Amino acid sequence: MRVLVIGGSAFLGRAIVQEALDRGHEVTTFNRGRSAPDLPGVEAVHGDREVTADLERLVDGRTWDLVVDSSGYVPKVVGDAVRLLSGRAATYAFISTISAFKNFPAEQTSEDSPLWDCAPDAGPDAGDYGVLKAGCERAVEQGFAGNALIIQPGLILGPYENVARLPWWLNRISKGGKVLAPGDPAQPMQLIDARDIAVFTLDQAEKGVADRFVVTGPEGNTTYGEWLEMCKRETGSDAEFVWVADDFLIEHEAGVWMELPLWAPAQPDMANFWTVSTAKAEAAGLRSRSVADTVRDTWEWLRHIPEDERVFGKKHAHGIAPEKEQAILAAWAARSA
Structure with missing residues (x-):
């Protein structure tokens, strides 16, 4: 072809x-x-x-x-x-x-x-x-x-990601220390690897299909907590996750989604971010690899890039500034005390 x-x-x-x-x-x-x-x-x-x-x-x-x-x-x-x-x-x-x-x-x-x-x-x-x-x-x-x-x-991850969602988290977690983890660690997610979209798209094209498909991972194929733990395991980090509540993060002006990639707080306008139906695409043959495989392969790609060159998403840079992260962590610790 x-x-x-x-x-x-x-x-x-x-x-x-x-x-x-x-x-x-x-x-x-x-x-x-x-x-x-x-x-x-x-x-x-x-x-x-x-x-x-x-x-x-x-x-x-x-x-x-x-x-x-x-x-x-x-x-x-x-x-x-x-x-x-x-x-x-x-x-x-x-x-x-x-x-x-x-x-x-x-x-x-x-x-x-x-x-x-x-x-x-x-x-x-x-x-x-x-x-x-x-x-x-x-x-x-x-x-x-x-x-x-x-x-x-839906939300696409995988090696060569140039949006810096998963790469930012991998890079941040690899540095260790106390890491600001947003919201609820039990929050279900719905993630798909770019390579699985590629397979599905070519499968449909080779069959001459004319249609539309919502293409994302199975609902609940990981949680936010599991996802960050995968990043910690793959990077060999000693990171300590400090889970900070949504309302506290919003009060301290943490940037939803951009500053803390993939953080979607529990609000009505975000209620169904991770509950998208993939029934049609799955019936047509969509298959998704494990999120753990995606995290592993993304780190294998990223770790060979010098740290000062891990700059992606130039138009809309993802990731919270270190000083802001530490300020929020300090405020959270003070409130807890």
């Missing part, structure tokens, strides 16, 4: 490229050549998807069986690529997000849940990440003359 991956050098896109190569497919990547090197074995075409001439150069003389768009964020930009690729591939797989659903995470979510309102030709100012992704989905479904495969991932 001939596969084009738009993006393809970082995190999920990289996992999709690697899986396609492992299956013996011919892979072309199209990206700006800035995020990370392209994997050996691909035909790398460098260009900017927002530049029409670059897209035209990409499609000149080429056709594919499958296009995987792992780097589409603006409906108009996605639509421009869709129009040029329509008729040059059988399937267009678009990597969207569970955040495209209007009522997530306040309400339980499945493929039938309503999407945000966003036009398929909207520009970057039409809304935030989830809103724009909903418009991108419409651009694919309405503009591509072939199979439209919409993949809507």
Whole structure:
């Protein structure tokens, strides 16, 4: 199978490229050549998807069986690529997000849940990440003359993660000492490895499926406490977790999600963050490896990177500053005393 991956050098896109190569497919990547090197074995075409001439150069003389768009964020930009690729591939797989659903995470979510309102030709100012992704989905479904495969991932982890959620925790825990652990250690989570999304996406594309799937891990496949203990075990750390209540963290202005990655406090608007239905994807063949395997493999990748180079998520940096962490821990200890 001939596969084009738009993006393809970082995190999920990289996992999709690697899986396609492992299956013996011919892979072309199209990206700006800035995020990370392209994997050996691909035909790398460098260009900017927002530049029409670059897209035209990409499609000149080429056709594919499958296009995987792992780097589409603006409906108009996605639509421009869709129009040029329509008729040059059988399937267009678009990597969207569970955040495209209007009522997530306040309400339980499945493929039938309503999407945000966003036009398929909207520009970057039409809304935030989830809103724009909903418009991108419409651009694919309405503009591509072939199979439209919409993949809507939940929380993605794994090696080469460039968002710095799991990498930040691994890096912080590896340093040891008292570690601020947010909320309830028994809080169930629902995590999926990028490599499992890659397998599922290619499985569906190879079968010619045109559909949409919410793709995340099984509900409750770990808890927050178990997850952090996995990080401690893999790093060989002597870290001591100090579990601090949600209300105290909010009172002390700890940043939800960003400063303490994956911390979703028990509030009504977050009530169903970790209770997403994966029944449809599982019936279609989705399988998820253990979270422990993901943590192990991510640390195996991360530990070979010099500590001063473990900087990810440049646009929206994750992780609490050491001085703020220590201040909250000191305040918590004083209250407990």
